[in-house]
Structures are given as C-alpha cells and as structure tokens.
Amino acid sequence: MYKSRAEHIVEVVGDIPRFRFDQIHKALFDVSLNSWNQVSTLPLNMRESLEQEVPWMSVVLVQMFESAQKDTYKAVLKTLDGKNFESVLMANRRGQWTICVSSQIGCAMKCTFCATGTLGLKRSMHSDEISDQYRFWNTFLKSKPELPQRISNVVFMGMGEPLANYENVKKAIHTWLKYTDLGPTKIMVSTVGILSQMQKLLSDPDWPPVRIAISLHSANQKKREEIVPTTVPDFLKRLAVWSHDYQSTLGNRTHHLTFEYTLISHVNDTPELARELASYIIKTAVSKVNVIPYNPVHGKDFTRAERSRIDTFKEILCTYGVNVTERKTMGDDIDAACGQLALSSS
Numbered sequence: 001m002y003k004s005r006a007e008h009i010v011e012v013v014g015d016i017p018r019f020r021f022d023q024i025h026k027a028l029f030d031v032s033l034n035s036w037n038q039v040s041t042l043p044l045n046m047r048e049s050l051e052q053e054v055p056w057m058s059v060v061l062v063q064m065f066e067s068a069q070k071d072t073y074k075a076v077l078k079t080l081d082g083k084n085f086e087s088v089l090m091a092n093r094r095g096q097w098t099i100c101v102s103s104q105i106g107c108a109m110k111c112t113f114c115a116t117g118t119l120g121l122k123r124s125m126h127s128d129e130i131s132d133q134y135r136f137w138n139t140f141l142k143s144k145p146e147l148p149q150r151i152s153n154v155v156f157m158g159m160g161e162p163l164a165n166y167e168n169v170k171k172a173i174h175t176w177l178k179y180t181d182l183g184p185t186k187i188m189v190s191t192v193g194i195l196s197q198m199q200k201l202l203s204d205p206d207w208p209p210v211r212i213a214i215s216l217h218s219a220n221q222k223k224r225e226e227i228v229p230t231t232v233p234d235f236l237k238r239l240a241v242w243s244h245d246y247q248s249t250l251g252n253r254t255h256h257l258t259f260e261y262t263l264i265s266h267v268n269d270t271p272e273l274a275r276e277l278a279s280y281i282i283k284t285a286v287s288k289v290n291v292i293p294y295n296p297v298h299g300k301d302f303t304r305a306e307r308s309r310i311d312t313f314k315e316i317l318c319t320y321g322v323n324v325t326e327r328k329t330m331g332d333d334i335d336a337a338c339g340q341l342a343l344s345s346s
C-alpha cells in the first residue's frame, strides 16, 4: 500500500497544523532547496526527523536520454517502491519547456499503436509521484543553466490514462496550480475517452479548469474499435453528446476541447476517413483537431503516414472549415515521442 508523503510526514512528526503543510509544499516547489535540512521555515527538530525518515523526492532518476537536437529529454524514473516509468521534457514554441507527465505505470487501454499499451497496467501513480515530475524537471533545468529555465506547460500524455487515475491526477493538478506559476490553461489532460469519468468531471465542483484533449484517432466507430480496443458501443455518439454537455456546463475559453488524431499510414489516414472526421466534428462542440504523425514503435507493424497523405488529410479538414494543427514530432530518436514510452531502453 502506497504511503503518501503527507501520511509519512504525520507518521514521523505527528499531527501538524495546516500551515505547516503549506510551508512544506512551498519548500518542496522551491527549486533553490534540495533537502529537508534547508527548509528554514520548519523547526530544527522537525527538519532533522524529516531528513532522516522522509525522502525529499518520491521519484529518482535511473537514466536520462537527450535528443540529437537537444530539444527533448526523456527520464527513466523510479518510484520509491521500485517501479520504473518515463517522463519527458520538450522545448516549446515559446522558447520554454513543456513536460509530458505519466499518470500510471503502464496502461490498461491497449491502444494498438502505443508502446505503453503493450505493458499492461502495473499500477496507478500517487499524486506525489505525478506532481514530483514537475519538481524533478525543474531541478534538472537548474543543473543546466545553459538551457531556458522555465516550464510553462504540462501535458498528461506520458504513460497511462489520466482519467483512470482521476483523484490523483486532480490532486497533482491542484498542487501545481497552488505552488507553481502554471495556470489552468497551461495544463492539458489527454484522455482516450473514458466516458464515465468524463461525465463525472462535469458535476465535480473541484475539477480544475484545465484543457482537455480527447484521443479520437477515428470518427468511424468500427475503425476506432480497431485502433482503441476499449472503445465502448456508440462511443462516437455519446462523445458528441458529452462534448455539448461539457460546453454548456463548463464552457468558456478556458475549457477548450481538442481532438487528437494520430495519423497511421493506410490505417486511418484515407480521404474518406478525413471527410468522416470533418462531418463528425460538426456534430460535436469540439473546435480543433490536432493531427499527430505516428511515431514508429518497435515490434509494431504500423508506419507513419507519408507527408503527401498527411497534407491531403489536413487539406480535406480545412476545406470543411475545421481548425487543424499538426504536432511537430520531437524526441523520436530517443523513443520519447507520443506513443513511444515503454521503458524499452531502461
């Protein structure tokens, strides 16, 4: 049974008032500090006890990979109970960094193109392990003063399905919102589309106003079931209804919805499927499609859609008035790109 940092602290120093936890969190997210001994806001005896008993970080580095372009870093991290997972740091267009965090060790969703899906689910991650990925990368950047220092965005696109670990993901997001300079529109939760959890967030007053990306991969129910085997019957119809409920319940600029569409050669990149996607979008409250050229995964037969097929697919969407963007592929030389995280190199 995982012991959270807060539980561990109480076990070591006994019950402490709320303001002490606030001081502790501020210290944990202060990149100039790297041990309990340095937290001068805490009494000396408390610092000494924590230093002896409670790890400063809930994740430790096993191995670091750097892309040839030096614009992507992939860390293999280990949890305190010895489970490895991966977390990625990517340069973004603003000359700052986006971190791609994991929310589970492995994943139960089994999307056919994804390396993580082949691992199966080992366990969900605790909120400390999720939020500490930000701390880990912040400390890493501090050790590299030649690099830009600011993490401006977080995306839940690493290992795992975040909505299958709803409470821990929510808690980690609230921690970042309170103790870092990240605003809610700088955080994106990417889901394969677990409708029960998506329904839950509509009536959850504590759900933070972050962006949501839905990994669609096809607007054809049968094709979607092939690519995402966990697709439920009538998924597309129910998703369209949900998107309108979302807009009417939470809708404003800060609750922007996006569809993610991984383009796999001769699987879901045909002109017919592009037209089907364009017709589907009109039925939803989603205004934007982000196409992602497929990143090859060892042991999978799928290949990336050719440039001409990607361009044709995008042109068809544009013709129908769909706002379409294409994600730049980064870190594929270190297996850090979307869908490639599988601990193969650890």
Ligand code: SF4
Residues within 6 Å of the ligand: 107, 108, 109, 110, 111, 114, 115, 116, 117, 118, 158, 159, 160, 161, 192, 339
């Ligand atoms: S694409 Fe996402 S949801 Fe699907 S198996 Fe991979 S990690 Fe899980």
